[in-house]
Amino acid sequence: MRSSHRLALAGVAAAALLAAGCSSSGSSGGSSSGTNWSTETSASAGGGMSALVAAAKKEGTLNVIALPPTWANYGNILSAFTAKYGIKINSALPDGSSQQEVNAIKSENGTAKAPDVVDVGQAVALANTSLFAPYEVATWSSIPTAQKESTGLWVEDYGGYMAVGYSSSYGTITSLNDLLGPKFKGAVALNGNPTSANAALNGVMMASLAEGGSVGSISQGVDFFKKLKAAGNFNPVQATGATIKAGTTKVVFNWDYLNLPSYVGVSNWKVFIPQNAVLGGYYAQAINKNAPHPAAARLWEEFLYSQAADGGQNLWLQGGARPVEQQAMQSNGTIDKTAAAKLPAVTGTPVFLSSSQNTNAANYLAANWAKAVS
Amino acid sequence: MAVAATTETGARPARAGRRLSAPAWAGTVPFLAYVAVFLLWPTGIVVVDSLKNPNGSWAFANITKLGDPLVRGYFIGSFKLCVLSSVIGAVLGAILAYAIASGNPDGVVRRLYLAGSGVLAQTGGVTLAFAFLVLIGPVGLLFHASWFYSFPWGITVIYAYFQIPLMVLVFLPAIDGVKVQWREASENLGASAWQYWRYVGGPLLMPAFLGGTLLLFANALSAFATIAAWENQIAYIVPQQISTALSSEVGLSNVNVADLLAFGMIILVAIVMTGYALLQRRAARWLR
Amino acid sequence: MAAVTSVGETPAPAAASRPRGMHASRKRRLNAFRYVVFTLFGLFFLLPMLAMLRFSLEGAKLGTWSGAAWKQIASYQGEGVPPLISSIEITLELAVITSVVTLVLLVPTMIWVRLRVQWLARTMEFLSLLPLTIPAIVLVVGLGPIYNRIQHYSLSSLMLFWIYVILALPYAYRSLSAGLSAIDVPTLSEAARSLGASWFTVMVRVIVPNMRQAILNALLLTCSLVLGEFTIAFLLLYNNLSVELYSISRNTPNAGVIFSTSTAALAFAFVLLLILSYAGRARRGRR
Numbered sequence: 001m002r003s004s005h006r007l008a009l010a011g012v013a014a015a016a017l018l019a020a021g022c023s024s025s026g027s028s029g030g031s032s033s034g035t036n037w038s039t040e041t042s043a044s045a046g047g048g049m050s051a052l053v054a055a056a057k058k059e060g061t062l063n064v065i066a067l068p069p070t071w072a073n074y075g076n077i078l079s080a081f082t083a084k085y086g087i088k089i090n091s092a093l094p095d096g097s098s099q100q101e102v103n104a105i106k107s108e109n110g111t112a113k114a115p116d117v118v119d120v121g122q123a124v125a126l127a128n129t130s131l132f133a134p135y136e137v138a139t140w141s142s143i144p145t146a147q148k149e150s151t152g153l154w155v156e157d158y159g160g161y162m163a164v165g166y167s168s169s170y171g172t173i174t175s176l177n178d179l180l181g182p183k184f185k186g187a188v189a190l191n192g193n194p195t196s197a198n199a200a201l202n203g204v205m206m207a208s209l210a211e212g213g214s215v216g217s218i219s220q221g222v223d224f225f226k227k228l229k230a231a232g233n234f235n236p237v238q239a240t241g242a243t244i245k246a247g248t249t250k251v252v253f254n255w256d257y258l259n260l261p262s263y264v265g266v267s268n269w270k271v272f273i274p275q276n277a278v279l280g281g282y283y284a285q286a287i288n289k290n291a292p293h294p295a296a297a298r299l300w301e302e303f304l305y306s307q308a309a310d311g312g313q314n315l316w317l318q319g320g321a322r323p324v325e326q327q328a329m330q331s332n333g334t335i336d337k338t339a340a341a342k343l344p345a346v347t348g349t350p351v352f353l354s355s356s357q358n359t360n361a362a363n364y365l366a367a368n369w370a371k372a373v374s
Numbered sequence: 375m376a377v378a379a380t381t382e383t384g385a386r387p388a389r390a391g392r393r394l395s396a397p398a399w400a401g402t403v404p405f406l407a408y409v410a411v412f413l414l415w416p417t418g419i420v421v422v423d424s425l426k427n428p429n430g431s432w433a434f435a436n437i438t439k440l441g442d443p444l445v446r447g448y449f450i451g452s453f454k455l456c457v458l459s460s461v462i463g464a465v466l467g468a469i470l471a472y473a474i475a476s477g478n479p480d481g482v483v484r485r486l487y488l489a490g491s492g493v494l495a496q497t498g499g500v501t502l503a504f505a506f507l508v509l510i511g512p513v514g515l516l517f518h519a520s521w522f523y524s525f526p527w528g529i530t531v532i533y534a535y536f537q538i539p540l541m542v543l544v545f546l547p548a549i550d551g552v553k554v555q556w557r558e559a560s561e562n563l564g565a566s567a568w569q570y571w572r573y574v575g576g577p578l579l580m581p582a583f584l585g586g587t588l589l590l591f592a593n594a595l596s597a598f599a600t601i602a603a604w605e606n607q608i609a610y611i612v613p614q615q616i617s618t619a620l621s622s623e624v625g626l627s628n629v630n631v632a633d634l635l636a637f638g639m640i641i642l643v644a645i646v647m648t649g650y651a652l653l654q655r656r657a658a659r660w661l662r
Numbered sequence: 663m664a665a666v667t668s669v670g671e672t673p674a675p676a677a678a679s680r681p682r683g684m685h686a687s688r689k690r691r692l693n694a695f696r697y698v699v700f701t702l703f704g705l706f707f708l709l710p711m712l713a714m715l716r717f718s719l720e721g722a723k724l725g726t727w728s729g730a731a732w733k734q735i736a737s738y739q740g741e742g743v744p745p746l747i748s749s750i751e752i753t754l755e756l757a758v759i760t761s762v763v764t765l766v767l768l769v770p771t772m773i774w775v776r777l778r779v780q781w782l783a784r785t786m787e788f789l790s791l792l793p794l795t796i797p798a799i800v801l802v803v804g805l806g807p808i809y810n811r812i813q814h815y816s817l818s819s820l821m822l823f824w825i826y827v828i829l830a831l832p833y834a835y836r837s838l839s840a841g842l843s844a845i846d847v848p849t850l851s852e853a854a855r856s857l858g859a860s861w862f863t864v865m866v867r868v869i870v871p872n873m874r875q876a877i878l879n880a881l882l883l884t885c886s887l888v889l890g891e892f893t894i895a896f897l898l899l900y901n902n903l904s905v906e907l908y909s910i911s912r913n914t915p916n917a918g919v920i921f922s923t924s925t926a927a928l929a930f931a932f933v934l935l936l937i938l939s940y941a942g943r944a945r946r947g948r949r
Contacts, residue, residue, distance in 0.1 A: 065899075092899045094909060099621040104899060107806035111813040113899050123625045186512035193606050198623040235512065236523065236605035242500075242920050246508050246717060265916060362624040370608045398778040402786075405771040409789055412828050416804025417792065423803070466703075473699040476692060483700070489935035492882035493928055494707060495833075496890040501924035505710035508717065515713065535710065538703070543883055544836040547876035551844020567688075582840045585787075589836045592794035599893065613797040620799055629803060636800040643795040647788055 038294035041152065042136045043302060049138070052302070053085065055295035062089045062296040065104055065115040066096035070263045072158055073319025077312055081303050084310075087296055097197065098124035105131050105288050116297035118286050121198040123358050125154040125284040132286040135298055137305040142328035147282060157304060157312075158257075158321040159282030161273055161346060162199075162206035165259030167250040168268040176210045176224065176274050179251060180231050188228055189239040189249035191258070194365045202281050203253035204369075205353065205361060210277035215351055218361040219368075226372040234373060241265040255281065256344050257320035276348035282324060307334040314339065417640070424633035436630065440638045445615075449638060452595060452611040455526040459533035460590035466534065467541020467590075468583060474542065475549040488546075491539035498536050499599035506532050507604070525610045529601055537590050544589060548582030580657040588650050592643060612639055711925070718921035731918035735910060735926060749906035752819045756902065757888040760826040764834050764884050765877065767827065772838055773865050776847050790835035793828050798893035801825075809898055819900040822891075829894070830887050834880035841876020845869070882935050889931040903927065 037055055040046035046055075056062075062081075069075030078089050092113070093100060098120035108114035120128075134151035147156040166173055170183070179188055192200040201218075208214075208221030228234040237243055239252040244264050252259065261269040285304060291297045304312030305325065313323035317339040329335035353361070427433045439445060474487050506528075510519040522528035552575055560570045598613035609615045612635050619632035718731045735746070775782050793801075805825060812821050847869060854868045870877065892904035907927055911920035 091909075093896065097621045098623045099627045100897070103620070107802070107810065108813075108899060109810065111810060112817060113813065121623045124623055127625065190607070193609075193618065195624065195626055196618045196622040201624045234607075236607040237507065237603070238606040242504060242717075243507075245720070245918065246504075246513075248507060248511065248513055359625050362622075362626050365624075366626055374608050398774075399782060401774040402771050402779060402782060405767050405786075408767060409828070409831075412808070412824055413789070413792055413831075416801060416808065417796065419804040419807065420796065420800055470699060470703050473696045477696065485936060485939045487700075488879070488882065488939050489932055490707065492879075492886040492935040492939075493890075493931045495883060496886045497928065499892065501714060501921065502710065505713045509709060509713050516709070535707070539707075540833070540883075543879045544833070544840055547837060547841035547873075547879060548844055550875050551841075582843060585836055585839060588791070589794075589832060592791045592832060596794055596797040598797050598799060613799070616797055616800055620803070632800055633803065636796050639795050639797075640792070643791055644788070647791065651784065 036294075037298060038133065038289075038291060040294075040298065041134050042140075043138055043298065046298075049302070052295060052299055056087060056293075056299040057085060059293040059296045060087060061293055062087050062300055063092065063113060063116045063292065064089055064300075065092045065118060066094065066098070066101045067091055067119065068094045071319075072160075072257050072321040073315050076318070077304070077315045080310060080315060081300065084303070085299065087299070102128045102131065109290055112292050114288060114290065114292055116288055116291040116293050117300055118288065119157065119283050120154075120286065121283060122156075122281070122353075123198070123355060123362075125286060126355050128286075129153045131289055133289045133291070133294075135287050135301060137301050139305045139307060139325060139328075142307065142325040143305070144324070144327070147324050154284040154286040155301075155305075156282040156324045157285045158316040158323050159280055160255040160257045160321050161344070161350060162202045162253065162277075162279045162281065163256040163259050163271050163273045163344060165252045165254060165264065165269055165271050167244075167247075167266070168270050170250070172270070173251075173272055176207060176277075179233060180227055182231075184231075184233040184251060186232065186235050186248075187250040188233050189235045189237055189243070189252055191252065191254045192238050194369055195362065198281065199254055199258070201358075201361060201365065202255075202279055202353070204365070206253070206274070206277050206279040209279055209351070210274040215279075215353055215357050216360070218364050222365070222368055222372045229373045236373065244269075255321075260320045263320075271344050273344055273346050278346045278348045278350040280322075280350040280352050282352070307332070309334070309336065420633045421637050421640070423630060424637045426630055428628060428630055433630075436634055437637075439631070439634060440641075445635070445638070448609065448612045448615050448635070449642060451525065452613075452639075453642070455529060455533070455611055456591045456594040458526055459530045459537050459594045460587050462530065463534055463537025463590045464541050464583065464587040467538040467586070468545055468579075470538060471542045471545045471549055475546060479550075487542070491542045493539075495536055495540040495543055498597060500603040502535060503532055503600050503603035506535075523605060525608075529604050529610075532600060532604060533594055533597070537594065540593060541586050541590060545579075545582055545586045548579055552578055577657065581654055584650060584653055584657060588647070591646060595639060595643065711928070714921045714925050718918050718925050720918050728918075731916055731922035732926070734916060734919050735907075735923055746906055746910070749901055749903050752901070753889060753903035755820060756823055756826060757885045759820065759823045760830060760888050761881050761884045763823065763827050764830045765880065768831070768834055768838060768880075769870065769873075769877070770865055772835070772842060773847065773869055776842055777851055786835070787839075790831050794832045799897065802894060802897040805894075805898070819895070819902055822895055822898070822900055822902065825894060826888050826891065829891065830884040833883035833887065837880040837883060838873065838876050841873040841879075844876075845872045878939065882938060885938065886931055886935060889934070890927065 035046045035051065035055065037046055037052070043049050043052045046052060064078070067074045067078065069078070078091060081087065082089055090113075092115070093104065096104070098118075101115060101118040101120055102124055104115055105118065129149065132153045134149075134153050136152040137155070140148075140152070143155060149155065164173065164176070164179075173179070178184075190200040190203050191197060194200040194204045204221035204225060205215065205218050206221070207224040208218050211220040211224050213220035225234060235249055237249065239249040239254065241264060243249040244252065245266055252264075256271060256273065257263070259269070259271045261267055285301060287294075287297045287301065307313055307325060307329050313325050313329060314334075314336040316323045317326075317336050320343065322343065323329070326335065326340075330340075425432060425434050425436050470487075474484055477484055506522075508514065509516045510531075511522055512518060514522075519528065556574055557570060560574055565573070596613060598617060601611060601614060602617065609618065616632045616635045618626060619628050619635065621627060719727050719729065720731075772786070775786060796804075809821070809825075812824070850868055850872070851864045854864045859868065890904060891902065892908065895902045895905050896908070904927065907923035908920075911923050
C-alpha cells in the first residue's frame, strides 16, 4: 500500500477514534432539589408517597418497553396511570421480548429514551440484576418471599398458567391427546420457538407434565410435539391474532391470559388447562439503575403493586392474569371478586419452574427441538 | 473540485496562484469517510465482539465455532436459499425487464411496473409471508402446496416476490443501454436471434446480469423477518439462529455467538464475491 | 408501429424516433411475449395483495365484510404513541434526505472511480454489499454506540437517515452501476474535457443526463426502502411510518388491522413512486 494511502486511512481512522473518544456527558436528568430518587430504595426513605408523586410529576414522562396493550390489560393500566398522575408514557417496542428489553437498557444507556422500567421473564431478570436498582414498594410485605429478590432488584408482578386455547368449532377438548386426532390437521401452534420464547418453552413443558412427566425433564413434551408433527397436526408458524383470525392456527398453546377471546381477537375461542398439568409462570418488574426518570419509575412500581380497586394488581386481574399479591388481597378483601371468579378453573397443584430447571429445559430443547419437529 | 488535471489532453491551465495536485483517490474520501463511520465501525464492533466472551475477555478460539456441524448446517441452508432465490429472481427478473424495456419508454405500463417494482422490491416480512400462507399454505385459499413447508422451496417462492422486482430495477438501465441499432445491424448481417444474443446482447449484458444476481444473493442473505413469519420452529438459515442468540428469553441468548454468526456471513459474502469476480473476468473475455 | 406495441401506452412521440427495421413477424412475437409475461407476472404479484386486501376487509366472524380495520387506522389515538400524521411526515422527510444524501454521495464517487481510480472499483462493490450481509438485528448491536452518541445531540427520528443511506447503498450502487456501464464514460468525459469543461460540468451536464433511468431507479429503490424500513427503526426505538403502523396493529384487538395497515403502506408507497417516475421523465422531449 502506498504511503499516501496509509496516511489517508490513518486519517480516517483517527477521525473515527476521535469521535469515539469524545466523552459523552451522562444524562443529567433527575430533580434539582432534595432527593435523588435514583438511589432511593423505598418511598418512605425518600420522603413519603406525596414527595414521590410530586417528583414524578415534575419529571413528567415515563419510558416503558415491550408492553402490548392487549397483554394482561396493559392498555388500561397505561391509561389509568396517565389519568391518575398526568404523566405521559412513551411505550416503545410493544412486541419486544424480555431479552430485547434488557438490550435496550444497555444500548440506550445515558439517553433520554432508555427504558425506565422493564417487565421481563424470570430467566432474563435473574441474569441481569446488575442493570437494576433495588426498590421496595409500599405493599412489600404482601408479596411472597419466593417471588421477589431480597432487596427488590426484581419483583414478580403477574402470571398465569399455561393453557390450550382453541376454536369452538372443535367442540370441547379435555385432554392433550385429543389433539393427535385427524381433525386437527395443521392446526396446532405454539407462541414462538421454545429455544427462544418463554411462553413456547413453558408450552412444551406443560405438554410434558400432561404426558406424565415432571418439571425436571422436558423430554416427554418434545416427544408429544414429535407425535403431533408426525400426525401432520403441528403448524410451524408463530400463533398470533392474525393467524388465528385467518383460521391458520386453530389451536394455540399460550398463557391463559393470552388465550382470552379479547386478546386473541376472535369471539368463538375456548380455553382449557389439562388436568394435573398446571404450569405457572410469572413475569418480574425491575427498575433501570440509570433510569432517565427515576421518580416516575418508582411511582409506576407503586401503582402496579397497589391493592386499590383501580390499582395495578386488580387491573391485571381484570386482564385474566393472576397478580402476585393475590393471596394477600383475598385475605384482606381488596381483590376484585368478579374478575377473580372469571379465571379458568384448574385441577391440580400449580408448579413453577426453578431457574435450574429452566436452564435444563432450554439446553435440552437447543439440542433436540429442531430434530423433533422437522 | 479544484484538482488540476495533469495528464488530460487539452487540459485547462492551472488556476492562477494555486496548484493542488492531490492524488486521484482523494475524490473518494467523502464516500469512504461516511462508510467508515456508519458501516465499517459498526461492523468492526460486531466482528471484535464475536471474538470475546460474554464477560468481555478475549476468546479468539471462538472463530473455530464456525466449523461446528450445526453452524455449518445454518450456513449451507443460507447458501442454498440465497443461490436458489437469486438465480430464479435474476432470470425471471431479466425476462420481465426485457419485456418492460422493449415497450414504449414513456408508456403507462412501464411506469406502473417501475413504481410497482420499487414498492415490491422492499416488501417482505410478516405480511408477505402471511399472504402466501393464506394462499398456498396448509389451509390455503387457492390450493395447498405440499412443498410449502419444505425448505427451501416454499420460502423461495416467497422470496421471489421481492427478488424479481429488485432485479427489474437494477437491470433495466443496462437493457436500455443496448441499442436497437445493434440488433438491426446484426440482422442485416444475417444473424439469427440466437446468434445475436450469444455474440452481441449476452456479453454486453452479462456484467450487469451477474451484478444483479450478486445483489439478489446478498439481499436474500440477511433477510430475516419473512422467513421468521413463514415458520418459527426450525432454524434453517443463519439469521434465524442469530435472532435466537440475540433475543432468546430462556437463557440461550449470547450476543457473542450472534456476532460470530454475523462475522461468518461477512466471510461467506467475501467468498461469493471472489467467485463473482472470477465469473466477471470470464464474461469480459467474451466481450473482447 | 406504436399502436401495436401495447394497449394503453401513449403512441406517437416516441414512436417517431424509433427507427424502423423490426420485421412484422418478430414484432408480433415480441408483443405476444410481452402480453404473456405481463399477465403471468401480474397475477403472481397481484394475488398475495388481493389476499391481504381481503383479510383487511374481513369482519369479526369469518365470511362477513367490514371496513372497520381501515377506519381504525385513521381513528387511532393511542396511549403513549404519537399520531399517524407526524410519523408520515417524518418518513417522507427521511425519504427525501436519504435520497439526496445517497445520490450526492454515490454518483460523483462512482463516476470518479470509473474515470480515475479503477482499482477502487472492486472495493466499492464489496463495501456496497456489506450492509446487506449483516442482518439488521445484528447491525443494531454495532450501531448502538454510534446512535447512543447521536442521541446526545438530537432525539429526532430524522437521525435515522445516517444509517438509511448505508442501507440504500447496495441498491443504489447496483442501479447506478448498470447505468454507468451502459454509457462510455471515458470517451464522453475526454471529449468534454478537451472542449474545456470542468470536472463538475462533465459530471452534472454530460454524464448524469445520460444516466437518468439509473438515477431514477436508484431513487425509487431508496425511497421505497425508507418508506418500508421497519427493523432498524424498531430496534433503535425510533418512530417511523412502519413502526407506527405496527403499533396500531398491535394496539387494536382487531387482527384485520395488520392487513389494512400493510396494504395502506404499500398503496401509499406505490402512489408516491408512480408520481416520482412521472417527474423523472418530465423533461424528455426529443431523444
